[in-house]
Amino acid sequence: xxxxxxxxxxxxxxxxxxxxxxxxxxxxxxxxxxxxxxKAAFYYLPLTIAEQRGYFKEQGLTVEIVxxxxxxxxxxxxVGGSADVVSGAYEHTINMQANKQYFRAFVLQGRAPQIAxxxxxxxxxxxxxxxxxxxxxxxxxxxxxxxNMVANYVIAKGGLKPADVSFVGVGTxxxxxxxxxxxxxxxxxxxxxxxxxxxxxxxxxxxxxxxTLKGTEQLFGGPMPAGSLYAPExxxxxxxxxxxxxxxxxxxxxxxxxxxxxxxxxxxxxxxxLLGDRALYLASFNAVRxxxxxxxxxTEAGAKTTLGALASFxxxxxxxxxxxxxxxTNEFVQRAQSxxx
Numbered sequence: 316x317x318x319x320x321x322x323x324x325x326x327x328x329x330x331x332x333x334x335x336x337x338x339x340x341x342x343x344x345x346x347x348x349x350x351x352x353x354k355a356a357f358y359y360l361p362l363t364i365a366e367q368r369g370y371f372k373e374q375g376l377t378v379e380i381v382x383x384x385x386x387x388x389x390x391x392x393x394v395g396g397s398a399d400v401v402s403g404a405y406e407h408t409i410n411m412q413a414n415k416q417y418f419r420a421f422v423l424q425g426r427a428p429q430i431a432x433x434x435x436x437x438x439x440x441x442x443x444x445x446x447x448x449x450x451x452x453x454x455x456x457x458x459x460x461x462x463n464m465v466a467n468y469v470i471a472k473g474g475l476k477p478a479d480v481s482f483v484g485v486g487t488x489x490x491x492x493x494x495x496x497x498x499x500x501x502x503x504x505x506x507x508x509x510x511x512x513x514x515x516x517x518x519x520x521x522x523x524x525x526x527t528l529k530g531t532e533q534l535f536g537g538p539m540p541a542g543s544l545y546a547p548e549x550x551x552x553x554x555x556x557x558x559x560x561x562x563x564x565x566x567x568x569x570x571x572x573x574x575x576x577x578x579x580x581x582x583x584x585x586x587x588x589l590l591g592d593r594a595l596y597l598a599s600f601n602a603v604r605x606x607x608x609x610x611x612x613x614t615e616a617g618a619k620t621t622l623g624a625l626a627s628f629x630x631x632x633x634x635x636x637x638x639x640x641x642x643x644t645n646e647f648v649q650r651a652q653s654x655x656x
Contacts, residue, residue, distance in 0.1 A: 342557040346377045349544070350389035350398035353456055353487030354382040355588040356506040357603045358542045360580075361424040362402045365568035367583050373567075374560035384486045385457020399550060400561065404428075404461035405540040405613065406621050408642040413631050417548040420643040422562040423613045424569070425541035427531040427606035430465045431510040433519030438501045442520065445473020454485040454500035461541065462487075464625070466504035468534070469523045471628045489590065495519070508590055508599035515595065526603045537620035540613050540643075541606070548641065555647075562647035566611045566655065573609050577601070611648040618643060 351359055362380065365371055371378040383389045386403035393401050394416070401407070401418075408418045434442045439451070448470055455462040467477050485494040491509050494500050495518060503510075503519065507526065513519045524530040531539050544561055551558050572580075577597045581589070589596045618639045626632040 340556045340559075342375050342560045343554045344399070344557045345375055346379070347400060347557060347561065348379045348381060348398040349400045349402050350381050350383060350392040351402040352383045352386035352389040352460055353506065354380060354402075355585075356429075356487045357508065357599060357607075358425060358429050358461075358487075358506045359402055360584075360607065361542075361565055361568040361572060362544075363584055363588075364571055365564045367585075368568065368571065370564035370567045371561070374564050376557070376560050376564070378561075383457070384484060385455070385460035385462070387457050387459030387463075393547065400544055400546045402544055403542065404464070405543045405545065405618075405643065406461065406464055406625055408545055409622055409625055409632065409637055409639075410629075412637055412642060413633070417641055418545050419548050419551055419641065420540075420543035420545040420613055421551065421558055421647045422544045422565045422611045423540055423608040423648075424543055424565070424611075425606050426538065426608045426617070427528055428461060428465055428525040428539055428541040429506055429603045429606045430462055430504060430525050431507075431514070431521050432466060432469050432502065432504045432523040433510060433513060433521045434502045435495055435498075435500065436518060436520055438498055445470060445475065445522070448473065448502060449475060449479050450481075451501040452481045452483050452499070454483050454491060454494050454503040454505065456487045456491070456505060457484040458482050462504040462506065465523070465525065465534075466502075467628045468624050469504070477628065507603050508596055511599040511602055512590065512592070512595050515598070525606075527605050531606070535620050535624055537623075538614060538617040539620050539624070540617040543613070543643075545643075551644075559647050559650060562611065563651040563654070566648055566651045569608055569611055570655075572607055610652070612645050613643040615639070 389401050389403050390407050392398040405420045408420055411418045453466050483500055485491040487506055491505050495503050523534055577600055622634050626634050
């Protein structure tokens with residue numbers, strides 16, 4: 316019996332089942348700091364669920380989540396060494412590789428950007444075509460963030476370049492709503508629940524919408540991976556057990572969301588996330604639910620779509636020089652899936 320037990324343990328070196336729970340090898344770095352840009356947005360809902368439901372703790376991790384105004388600022392925190400991992404847009408891994416800095420996404424949160432682009436009805440009542448945006452002030456979560464990327468791509472379809480407009484960082488919460496209502500911006504590229512609130516109250520006209528798989532396909536012509544957890548390549552290589560623990564916790568969160576009802580979400584997220592309107596929050600969740608990844612996997616097709624989109628408006632991105640295999644890995648999610656069967 317003892318021999319059989321030893322053989323079984325050797326056959327599963329990364330973890331063992333005990334009392335119905337799976338324990339992996341101890342994380343090399345049990346205290347991890349994750350930088351995120353706009354944590355209350357649905358874009359990062361899986362991260363919030365993993366935190367609120369204690370999935371990180373189950374994996375032996377103490378996780379500190381530091382919130383920034385946008386994804387580009389969260390990325391800078393990791394580059395500067397004040398955080399270990401970014402919860403942010405997958406496309407940043409491609410942007411960074413163009414600068415000879417290598418980051419890899421290891422679990423996907425969103426299989427569509429969940430970003431909508433709207434034109435202010437009060438500031439631009441006569442808007443007809445994208446060319447009307449020339450000279451406009453466009454609100455984004457933060458310059459260089461995913462909301463900025465989507466805005467760049469949208470205006471490029473109208474023959475405009477980033478230099479033809481002005482981008483204004485407005486965050487992803489009440490600040491973004493206030494910026495549009497006060498007339499500081501003419502248009503906005505942002506996430507939910509902000510965009511659903513502005514749309515429901517007829518304050519914006521939505522002209523591009525990636526909150527659904529269909530809308531994403533229409534805009535980009537293919538799948539577009541969005542929110543993910545990504546980290547410097549050397550951090551992943553040095554801390555594989557830590558990365559595995561993070562991926563496993565996030566996969567549990569993704570699976571929980573797939574089975575959860577709207578009321579479950581309301582009970583789990585912090586009250587401040589609701590922006591004072593539960594009905595609005597539920598409507599926003601229903602609008603983006605399809606865009607939340609069911610399995611945490613990044614596809615090669617999605618990576619190629621992202622590369623093409625970035626190259627369309629950013630001359631620094633040369634597709635022939637980008638090695639997409641170094642921008643993401645599914646090995647940690649796949650291992651988590653096999654353990655959780």
